[in-house]
Amino acid sequence: xxxxxxxxxxxxxxxxxxxxxxxxxxxxxxxxxxxxxxxxxxxxxxxxxxxxxxxxxxxxxxxxxxxxxxxxxxxxxxxxxxxxxxxxxxxxxxxxxxxxxxxxxxxxxxxxxxxxxxxxxxxxxxxxxxxxxxxxxxxxxxxxxxxxxxxxxxxxxxxxxxxxxxxxxxxxxxxxxxxxxxxxxxxxxxxxxxxxxxxxxxxxxxxxxxxxxxxxxxxxxxxxxxxxxxxxxxxxxxxxxxxxxxxxxxxxxxxxxxxxxxxxxxxxxxxxxxxxxxxxxxxxxxxxxxxxxxxx
Amino acid sequence: xxxxxxxxxxxxxxxxxxxxxxxxxxxxxxxxxxxxxxxxxxxxxxxxxxxxxxxxxxxxxxxxxxxxxxxxxxxxxxxxxxxxxxxxxxxxxxxxxxxxxxxxxxxxxxxxxxxxxxxxxxxxxxxxxxxxxxxxxxxxxxxxxxxxxxxxxxxxxxxxxxxxxxxxxxxxxxxxxxxxxxxxxxxxxxxxxxxxxxxxxxxxxxxxxxxxxxxxxxxxxxxxxxxxxxxxxxxxxxxxxxxxxxxxxxxxxxxxxxxxxxxxxxxxxxxxxxxxxxxxxxxxxxxxxxxxxxxxxxxxxxxxxxxxxxxxxxxxxxxxxxxxxxxxxxxxxxxxxxxxxxxxxxxxxxxxxxxxxxxxxxxxxxxxxxxxxxxxxxxxxxxxxxxxxxxxxxxxxxxxxxxxxxxxxxxxxxxxxxxxxxxx
Numbered sequence: 001x002x003x004x005x006x007x008x009x010x011x012x013x014x015x016x017x018x019x020x021x022x023x024x025x026x027x028x029x030x031x032x033x034x035x036x037x038x039x040x041x042x043x044x045x046x047x048x049x050x051x052x053x054x055x056x057x058x059x060x061x062x063x064x065x066x067x068x069x070x071x072x073x074x075x076x077x078x079x080x081x082x083x084x085x086x087x088x089x090x091x092x093x094x095x096x097x098x099x100x101x102x103x104x105x106x107x108x109x110x111x112x113x114x115x116x117x118x119x120x121x122x123x124x125x126x127x128x129x130x131x132x133x134x135x136x137x138x139x140x141x142x143x144x145x146x147x148x149x150x151x152x153x154x155x156x157x158x159x160x161x162x163x164x165x166x167x168x169x170x171x172x173x174x175x176x177x178x179x180x181x182x183x184x185x186x187x188x189x190x191x192x193x194x195x196x197x198x199x200x201x202x203x204x205x206x207x208x209x210x211x212x213x214x215x216x217x218x219x220x221x222x223x224x225x226x227x228x229x230x231x232x233x234x235x236x237x238x239x240x241x242x243x244x245x246x247x248x249x250x251x252x253x254x255x256x257x258x259x260x261x262x263x264x265x266x267x268x269x270x271x272x273x274x275x276x277x278x279x280x281x282x283x284x285x286x287x288x289x290x291x292x293x294x295x296x
Numbered sequence: 297x298x299x300x301x302x303x304x305x306x307x308x309x310x311x312x313x314x315x316x317x318x319x320x321x322x323x324x325x326x327x328x329x330x331x332x333x334x335x336x337x338x339x340x341x342x343x344x345x346x347x348x349x350x351x352x353x354x355x356x357x358x359x360x361x362x363x364x365x366x367x368x369x370x371x372x373x374x375x376x377x378x379x380x381x382x383x384x385x386x387x388x389x390x391x392x393x394x395x396x397x398x399x400x401x402x403x404x405x406x407x408x409x410x411x412x413x414x415x416x417x418x419x420x421x422x423x424x425x426x427x428x429x430x431x432x433x434x435x436x437x438x439x440x441x442x443x444x445x446x447x448x449x450x451x452x453x454x455x456x457x458x459x460x461x462x463x464x465x466x467x468x469x470x471x472x473x474x475x476x477x478x479x480x481x482x483x484x485x486x487x488x489x490x491x492x493x494x495x496x497x498x499x500x501x502x503x504x505x506x507x508x509x510x511x512x513x514x515x516x517x518x519x520x521x522x523x524x525x526x527x528x529x530x531x532x533x534x535x536x537x538x539x540x541x542x543x544x545x546x547x548x549x550x551x552x553x554x555x556x557x558x559x560x561x562x563x564x565x566x567x568x569x570x571x572x573x574x575x576x577x578x579x580x581x582x583x584x585x586x587x588x589x590x591x592x593x594x595x596x597x598x599x600x601x602x603x604x605x606x607x608x609x610x611x612x613x614x615x616x617x618x619x620x621x622x623x624x625x626x627x628x629x630x631x632x633x634x635x636x637x638x639x640x641x642x643x644x645x646x647x648x649x650x651x652x653x654x655x656x657x658x659x660x661x662x663x664x665x666x667x668x669x670x671x672x673x674x675x676x677x678x679x680x681x682x683x684x685x686x687x688x689x690x691x692x693x694x695x696x697x698x699x700x701x702x703x704x705x706x707x708x709x710x711x712x713x714x715x716x717x718x719x720x
């Protein structure tokens with residue numbers, strides 16, 4: 001049972017940061033970005049490029065990496081944010097200025113997703129790659145097998161969620177973000193710079209995606225479809241948690257991760273996603289707005 | 297005036313009802329995955345088939361007055377609906393009597409059931425190793441119009457079970473991809489291994505392209521298997537194996553055809569694969585593999601050793617068999633006649649014909665005289681049963697200094713014996 005929980009929490013930690021970004025973009029820009037998965041992949045590949053330049057991922061204690069990777073992670077977070085900003089400037093912003101409908105924005109995000117994935121294949125090829133090639137032996141913690149990298153993924157993700165909570169609740173920028181997400185026109189009338197809020201949304205959303213990408217890359221591997229493969233569980237987590245709530249996204253991710261692990265262990269591995277989606281349906285039947293969502 | 301009208305009508309009717317042109321040159325069709333997810337296999341298999349047709353022409357191929365054989369390939373995009381459409385065009389527009397069949401069983405199934413069997417067209421598949429077709433043939437659904445070049449997966453899994461048993465493993469977990477290929481291999485391996493007296497600790501069926509397989513691997517590890525049979529594709533396989541090793545699972549692996557890929561070794565590290573067995577169909581002796589490779593490299597301007605790649609020789613053999621069978625049948629339009637003549641070109645008592653222009657010249661002579669031959673293809677001589685299944689020996693490979701070395705042979709007879717003894 002402990003193993004099942006551990007598997008579920010580790011799986012959730014790979015999607016939490018991506019879902020948080022997805023949810024922020026949804027609330028502030030008012031469309032679900034289907035490119036969020038591929039932003040995760042670009043982040044992982046930017047870090048991979050930097051590690052390749054440094055020549056080594058280094059090594060600290062029991063982890064399979066060291067300072068070069070930590071440096072790469074920080075650079076990738078910033079660069080991935082800037083990349084998203086560039087995409088917003090050149091594509092989404094043009095659509096917003098023309099008052100494009102939500103469906104146009106969604107289709108545009110599909111296009112961005114394909115573009116990013118193919119760009120990665122073009123530059124880095126199809127084959128899976130690794131920050132550090134050596135296979136890391138798992139530790140036994142309280143009867144559960146877990147690798148040091150997985151443990152780190154859970155810890156870093158938790159820290160980022162706490163940091164995000166403090167940011168959204170304590171800083172002026174965070175508060176303006178919440179204001180814009182609740183009522184953009186009212187926020188604008190009150191003197192909030194909406195464009196600035198949008199800029200920071202992309203920077204934070206894609207920055208968190210980069211962190212998710214590096215953590216997943218460390219634990220599993222870096223490959224061009226790594227982010228796309230996360231897209232479905234991410235959307236499920238966002239919807240079940242309540243699309244209007246960033247905290248709901250975190251809860252949703254945990255619920256999906258644990259539900260999938262339980263299915264694999266106790267029901268049948270091949271029904272992993274089917275059962276996870278059944279859970280989503282049941283939750284939505286009971287609470288159509290999601291666990292922490294507010295009624296529209 | 298009336299006569300004129302009648303003539304005109306007759307002319308129109310003639311155009312409408314003349315049906316497809318079936319005149320010389322004789323045509324061999326092919327439905328292959330030139331694009332889509334099997335696009336790495338399609339082009340070399342097709343090149344191999346085209347080479348067989350060129351060589352037959354060079355050797356003076358002829359049936360009656362027709363002395364020109366043509367090869368037409370159509371892309372199935374690795375999609376069943378596209379494959380069916382491609383086959384329909386080959387049959388209706390190009391009037392082919394025989395087709396080099398698809399690589400993936402997913403395309404072959406609908407192609408057989410909705411086009412070729414009804415139209416009486418022979419299909420020799422280039423890969424499509426699903427046991428489903430054996431079952432369909434057993435139920436009489438294929439009317440003797442289906443042949444393979446590669447053995448069915450069911451036989452491969454039997455050979456894998458034997459290799460596992462002979463290696464001394466008694467408690468094995470099965471870990472397979474959730475599709476026709478993976479499920480068939482996994483099921484057949486488990487059934488055979490249990491019938492031999494071994495224990496299957498559990499079967500984990502995984503879905504392709506998941507972000508991580510940690511939970512699946514932990515599930516399979518629960519029962520502490522001694523060894524594991526993993527039927528995965530190389531990319532999913534690399535994730536699964538790295539997790540498996542990291543979580544402390546046994547390193548006694550048994551893999552099917554497909555995992556014997558240098559890329560897999562590169563992704564995992566050969567130090568973890570020391571005990572691994574890679575089970576693949578083997579070419580029976582004698583065979584034309586090396587001469588085929590040489591000719592292929594020469595024809596397509598490749599460096600020596602850069603040939604078509606493992607498994608691609610099946611396309612060559614499928615096309616060569618069809619071309620030879622047409623001569624034996626003295627017919628290139630009627631699929632049923634061509635299919636019936638397969639026995640005349642794979643006759644164990646016939647004159648051996650290797651895959652060279654010189655030997656094909658002999659074949660033209662012999663078949664013209666009504667004699668039988670035994671085609672010894674790039675994959676070896678074909679021995680067919682009544683369901684169009686080819687029986688081949690299997691080979692167990694192990695890694696030595698990152699190179700696959702042939703370590704164990706399981707003969708076609710061994711496989712047949714196990715199948716009858718275990719009743720599987």
